[in-house]
Amino acid sequence: MTARSDEADRLWAALGDPMRIRLLDLLLERGEATASTLASTLPITRQGVSKHLAILERDGLITSHRTGREVRYAVRAGGLGQARAALAQIAARWDTRLIAIKKMAEQASKSGAPAGTAATEE
């Protein structure tokens, strides 16, 4: 179980960045793509994309192969790669939601106005 847990921790770390989630989404959508084409649809540089892709590849979510001068990336073949990617994305979405809850609750708490009072309810 320990090995799995370590692996899981690394996996969550890999998915701990919204940009990496978007990259994974794009790769699931497109099948495969180069760092340059991915960068063209995202608000970060190709170097930034490459850095994120390297992390996703290191943790087994995606693979790369070279064709001529291009390196093309894809979600790792095999059900586990894809199923794992899908599950990791669901977990990552919860992280995003939890961060939003945290922000909303802390803001409501600090401003002294209890969130969601009956007064604001329809």
Next chain:
Amino acid sequence: MVPDAIEREIVIDAPPSVVWSIVTEGQHLAGWFSDEAEIELRPGGRLALTWRRHGTYEGRVEAVDPPRLFAFRWQTREGEFSDANSTLVAITLEPMDAGTRLRVVESGFATLPWPDDARARYANENANGWLTELEELRNYAAGVATARSGR
């Protein structure tokens, strides 16, 4: 069978009563979850989560124990909401110093029919292979849940 689940948690610098409101009230659900939300906050109550880009996902409130436990089921794919076609989300709040530890567990992935679009996308996967992988995924998810809850 090992239940499949995703478990995540976060520590919030606000008391459980405030977090409870954010997590359970329609106006706030629309802030952190969907674009619009309707909720009848009672067991068996209807939940409707609407995203402008994806449409409305139906759900059902399962447990309401303020300010400790809120649980609901929600559909995860096309079709009608049903127990078989939904996952269970349980959100628990635990007081911690002056704040709250929020834990969310979403379960039921392994028993869901895998979405058709995903199936089509990976058409080269054979069905048996996919099921084997789901079996592995169940264990994997259980491992994650264990790792997380062990903290």
